[in-house]
Amino acid sequence: MDPVQLRTYLNDKFDITKITAQQIRYWWLFYNQNFYKSEEDHINSAYNFLKSNQAAGCNLCFELLTSQVIAIGFTTPLFGKIKSIFEVHCDATYKTAKGRFELYGIICCFEGAGYPLAYLILDTTKVSKNEPKDER
Incomplete structure (x- = not known):
């Protein structure tokens, strides 16, 4: 409610x-x-939530937690359940999420409506513009 x-x-x-x-x-x-909420730090708290059984049906599928980059990717319970997807797009927030984070979403169109399949929470604000990029 x-x-x-x-x-x-x-x-x-x-x-x-x-x-x-x-x-x-x-x-x-x-x-x-x-x-x-499991911790005061909202990134650690979100990470813990996704790794625990509380996030029923969500699967942590990507994690990059360094001193410069924070990226946490996860799929929703709909990922893999909706068959016959003909259209998928990525949408993103810019300066609307809490703090310095951007949120990217993979959205599918099914029977005329949009459904979230996966999300990526990303922060690269600590990356120095002068540092060489990691080419991995």
């Missing part, structure tokens, strides 16, 4: 006239965050 649905549910069951919508939203965020 989102916070509005939760407030409606609680209002049907209890007298919540002295509880504000902001209080419900705060506690909803608090408990949802505790389910996903």
Whole structure:
């Protein structure tokens, strides 16, 4: 349930006239965050979440964690389940994700709708422009 649905549910069951919508939203965020968050560092926390069984159906498929580059790639539960895909595209955020990270998504079109198949979280802001590139 989102916070509005939760407030409606609680209002049907209890007298919540002295509880504000902001209080419900705060506690909803608090408990949802505790389910996903394992560390204060959000990259380590996301990495741990993907490696654990909590990220049901998501598979960590790429990881590059160095002093200069952070890249974490994972597939969604839909990857491999949708058959007959005729169109796939990549979409990306730019300066919209938390902090300095970019988010790339592989999206497939199936029966007229878009579905996420995989994501890559990427940070290259610490890469020096003067350093030689690794040609791996």
